[in-house]
Structures are given as structure tokens and as C-alpha cells.
Amino acid sequence: MEKEELHEEALGKLNIKGANVSPAVIKRLPRYFRYLRELIRNGRMRISSGELSELMHVTASQIRQDLNCFGGFGQQGYGYNVNYLYAKVCEILGVGEGFSAIVIGAGNLGRALVRNPMFEKRGVDIVAMFDVSPEVIGRTVADIPVLAMDQLESFCRERKVDMAVLTCPKENALEAAEQLVTLGIKGIWNFTGKELDHLAPHTVVENVHIGDSLMTLCYEMRALEEKDDQK
């Protein structure tokens, strides 16, 4: 509780909205978020760039450079204030903006996602799931109701919905996304494998390609094999 209050207090004092933070740093911030969160959970108040560097397997100079971008200046021999940094990262990334989300598709992936604590940790509130299958409509998953796809329009008109998590089959992805844009959804988190770039000017799309990460793993496994073979 006390830690949460510290976080709230720190957040209240901040007003820079990440305007001067480069896209490259923004990309690295979710990782800082995770490590800083873990440090707070473990009761740490201060950390040096050297220690953070060792923990995150990033050079200390990279860390100093990243954190200085948003005024997280560490003091020599004293280190960084963990709560301040965490609050700053949260603020820049928009954690705690109170976004509400719906999930399109209540299959295995949709169900796995709503059960994952990441939404809650990042301040995103899932309010409903939508599916076309009569087998799942009317049920709940982790207390989230599964509604019929033809209720989507009225639901979004009645309630404020900011974000949609798209887990429907690839062949239905474009149609669903276009409907979501029409309904004023501002962000689509797209797991369908269908590229949805440049869908609409006022809707942000984040395409997740899990398979890309599988390929990176295959590449690294092969590279390791070759290295071992050369020995």
C-alpha cells in the first residue's frame, strides 16, 4: 500500500509527457518498467547505474544515457531513486491512463490473454470479450463476459472503449478492424497475423508477430550449434 502511495505521489509531481524522449528510448522503456517494478516489489529504494546494468545486462553508460533523457539523473555514489524512475517510466508510457479494452475472439489466445495479469499491471481495464460462437457467448472468462459479435456496435456506443485486442481468425481481421475504427476505437492490439498498418489516421495499430520471436530463437540456436562445431 505504502509503495503504491509513493508511486501515486511521485506521479503527481511529474508533468513532462515524454515529448523529448527519442523513439529508441521509448522502445526500451517497457523493459525498464519490468525491472523497476520488480525492484519496488523487493523494497528497493535506490539503485546505481552499475547495479541496474548488471541486473538488466545493458551497459551502465546506456542506462545513464536512457534515464538522463527524462531527467532521471542519478547522484554519484547515491544512485537513482527507484520510485521516481518507475513513476517517470509509467508516465511516459501512459500506464495508468485508464484505458478500457475489449477482446475480439474468445478462443484459446483470447482466454489466455484476459487471464494474464499484464493488463491490470499496466492499468488497462478489460470490459468485455466478443465472439461469434454460440458455445462461448453468454459465458464469462476470468469474470469478463463473452458477448455476441452483433452486440459490439451497441456496446461501444453505450460505453467508452479505447482499445481492442484482436484475436479473431486472420481472414476476419480486416473486417473486424474496420468496424472497430468506425466505432471510434483508438488502439488495436493485433494478434491475427494480418498486417493492419495504416488502417486509419486516428487509430493506432500494434501488430504482434509472435512467430518473429520464434525465428530469432531458431537463428540463435543454429548460431550456437555452429559455434560449438567450430571448437
Add this chain to the structure above:
Amino acid sequence: MEKEELHEEALGKLNIKGANVSPAVIKRLPRYFRYLRELIRNGRMRISSGELSELMHVTASQIRQDLNCFGGFGQQGYGYNVNYLYAKVCEILGVGEGFSAIVIGAGNLGRALVRNPMFEKRGVDIVAMFDVSPEVIGRTVADIPVLAMDQLESFCRERKVDMAVLTCPKENALEAAEQLVTLGIKGIWNFTGKELDHLAPHTVVENVHIGDSLMTLCYEMRALEEKDDQK
């Protein structure tokens, strides 16, 4: 069929193993893989860097730079050979190495993953799933048998298993990973949220943090809101 043969033929002629390709290019290759795959599916044989640039929303000079790294030289007015590029990307990334994989955890995420065609598309063969719950042990998911966790050791000793997809609860992740290392698993695709970096010198770990992508989306949604507010 014919396209597959073309791909096989092209692969046979290659012998560079990506030794001279920079890590930055390697990171971008899975995206080329997806787009080139789609082009082949649509029967395209050649493409110019300009057209590929438009399709992928990357500058043409970036594309030329990336593809020239591994000898994918396009000819002026003629463009790139799509099959050759695809085969080259596959080869560098280790697609078609014939890796076999097991999935630890047959919950929603594990089930969603084995049903995803990405493994087949990338030449990774899932041979079994493992779980501790009597409710799922003995069942099959997409024709993959779900075995008990205490069968893991004998299974891995009897069969060649290269890779493990870790979808068990976070609190069991480290123990499971250490067992997998002992059993000679060379690659762990880690969805547990537990950081498993530097686990063992001969096991590669690819940590998937889906939440990082959610944060990027939140950031971009907030940035768009601010831009709109300023108008």
C-alpha cells in the same frame, strides 16, 4: 507444390550461413520472411526495392542495404528474385533446420500456440506437450499428445528434442528451465514472464514479453491523443 520445389532448389544452392550479417539486419529478417512468403503465395517472382519499400513501409535504401548484406543484389529495372531472397532469409534464420519442440504447459496459452500455424511455417515440429494437471494429461491438442511432467525426462532421453516452449506459471519457470537445460534442450522460448537470461552457456533463451507490446500501444495511443488535443 511447384513453389515449394523452387524454394528447396534455391536452398540447395546456398551455403553462406549468415556469418557476415549484422545483428540489426538479423532482427529485421523475420519481417522480410513474412512479406516474401506472402509474395510467393501470390505467385510473384520479382519485386523492385521501391515496390517492396511501399509494401513494407520501409525506405527503399534500407531495403537495398539489408538485402545486399547477404548478396540479394537486385538488378536495375529488373528487381529482386523473390524466391532467391526468401530462400536466403530462411537459410540465415535457420528455417527448415528441422528443430523439434515440446510445449511445457497445456493451458490456454500452450493450446493457442500449438494450434498456431507458425511452427509449421517455420519448420519447427511440435512433438508433445507436458502438464501437471490430471484433467489434461492423456488428451491431445491439435493431434499433439499431452503427457505428464514426470514423463519429461524419459521422453527427452528417448527422443531428440531441440526446443521447449515454456508456458507454465511464472513461479515454476526457473525450475522447469533448469530441468530442460539438464536434459540437453538447446533453446527455450519463454512466455512465463520470468527473466531467464544467462541460464546456461549451451541453451539459448528467447524471452517473450507480450506486455511490452501493450505498453507501446498505450504510449502511441496517448501520443495520438496529445497530438489531436494540440490541433
